Amino acid sequence: LLCRVYQNIEIIERYRDMERQAEWRRAILGNALDAIITLDMRGRTLDYNPAAEELFGWTPQEILGRPLADFIIPEPHREQHNKALAKWRKGENASPGLKRRFAMPGVRKDGMVIDLQIGLAAVPREGKTHFTAVIQDITDRKQLLKSLEETLTEAESANKAKSEFIANMSHEVRTPMNAVIGMSNLALKKE
Numbered sequence: 001l002l003c004r005v006y007q008n009i010e011i012i013e014r015y016r017d018m019e020r021q022a023e024w025r026r027a028i029l030g031n032a033l034d035a036i037i038t039l040d041m042r043g044r045t046l047d048y049n050p051a052a053e054e055l056f057g058w059t060p061q062e063i064l065g066r067p068l069a070d071f072i073i074p075e076p077h078r079e080q081h082n083k084a085l086a087k088w089r090k091g092e093n094a095s096p097g098l099k100r101r102f103a104m105p106g107v108r109k110d111g112m113v114i115d116l117q118i119g120l121a122a123v124p125r126e127g128k129t130h131f132t133a134v135i136q137d138i139t140d141r142k143q144l145l146k147s148l149e150e151t152l153t154e155a156e157s158a159n160k161a162k163s164e165f166i167a168n169m170s171h172e173v174r175t176p177m178n179a180v181i182g183m184s185n186l187a188l189k190k191e
Contacts, residue, residue: 041085
């Protein structure tokens with residue numbers, strides 16, 4: 001009887017540990033600043049944190065259990081996404097250690113296209129491979145980089161124009177100065 005009591009206590013403690021871990025996981029996902037989405041091998045959405053809801057505008061009720069590609073991946077990229085998933089299902093990309101970072105456009109619920117940076121990892125879950133994506137909106141960053149590139153191009157163009165102006169002015173000043181110096185030398189020699 002005492003042995004059973006200890007076994008039950010161990011089971012209860014393990015259950016409490018699992019509950020604490022689950023609570024900790026929910027707290028992390030719920031407070032993450034980046035969108036975190038988990039998909040199964042068919043591309044159906046399994047997890048969708050509040051930051052993802054804020055970024056894309058879809059509620060968990062609208063997106064969970066449905067193919068992610070239908071909601072946030074722009075039409076021209078959906079086929080590529082679906083082909084990659086099909087390869088995984090066939091075992092052509094059998095390495096469960098997939099970890100990659102890439103940029104691509106995404107679509108919000110309101111139809112606005114945004115630039116995304118995605119960190120994607122294949123993660124074993126319940127004996128199956130799932131994909132977890134950590135997603136950041138980099139639209140502002142890309143616009144800033146474009147603006148900086150345009151400013152740099154303008155500055156380089158202005159610098160080139162300044163250099164050409166100085167070279168031309170130097171030539172324009174030198175030519176009459178040479179005439180003045182030459183005439184001065186002649187005038188000095190005649191006296």
